[in-house]
Amino acid sequence: MNEPLDENKVAEAKSAKEVKTKSVRKQRFNFIVLGVLVLVIAASVAGVMWFRQANTPEQRAETETAQGPLKGYATGSLATLITHETPQPLTDITFFDRDGKPHTLAEFKGRVVVLNLWATWCAPCRVEMPTLAALQKSYDPAKVTVLTLSIDEAKSLAEAKNFLDVHEPLVFYNDPEVQPLSKWNVIGMPTTIILDKTGMEVARLGGEAKWDTPEAHALIDAVAAK
Incomplete structure (x- = not known):
């Protein structure tokens, strides 16, 4: 059971x-x-x-900074210069002079433009500004123009104008809308963009540089010769 x-x-x-x-x-x-x-x-x-x-450092340097006919000028104080295989278009924008008069990049065609983006709150911008002034003194502004474009806010314009006044012969320009960040893919200050006589970008450098050096003059002379 x-x-x-x-x-x-x-x-x-x-x-x-x-x-x-x-x-x-x-x-x-x-x-x-x-x-x-x-x-x-x-x-x-x-x-x-x-x-x-x-992507070795040499290969990355080749693709990021040294391309085209101007790559040999990325030396010395311009070692981080980014050069292009062919000139690149740069979107035109409207900016203003010290009196509030509007201007565009198209006005500067026919000359080489050293377009420097800066702000009073940017310490490296202040450091390199005297070298940009020295660069402008070396060239006829009708042939080579150092265009210093401030992105300072309205509250800082007086300080920005006073700062640039002691760096003759540079002329004050301001973009209150900070358009370079989005339209020119600028990610930091200072940034300097080199435009050829047709208004096309041929090179750019992010960060502080010395623009009164032999290598800087050699670069500008090469662009101006074309």
Whole structure:
């Protein structure tokens, strides 16, 4: 005669089985997650290694800073100069002189333009400004114009004008809408963009530089000769 089932024992056995099943499922899940993480890490490491091999500092320098006929001028104080394989268009904008009169880049076509973007709150901008003034003194402004474009707010215009007044023969211009950041892809101050006689961008340099150096004159002379 069969012994009657003990309901408590049955319940305990069932519960133990469920716990074991859940434990096995959890272990399998953890194993799968771990496997996926290993694959992701391996792929990431492989990607980084490929990027480093395919983009050595020399190769990155070649693609980011030294292209086209002007690449040889990226030396000395202009070592970080970005030059282009071919001249690039620069979106025209409206900006204002010290008296509030509007101007555009189109007005400066026919001459080489050293377009310097600066602000009074930018310490490197202040440091390099005397060298830009010296550069302008070396050239006829009708042939080479150093166009210093301030992006200061209205509350800082008086200070900006006073600062530029002691750096003759530079002329004060201001863009209160700070258009260069979006229209010219400028990400920091100072930034200097070199335009040829047709108004096309041939080079640019982000950060402080010395513009009264032989290499700077050589660059401007090369652009002016075309």
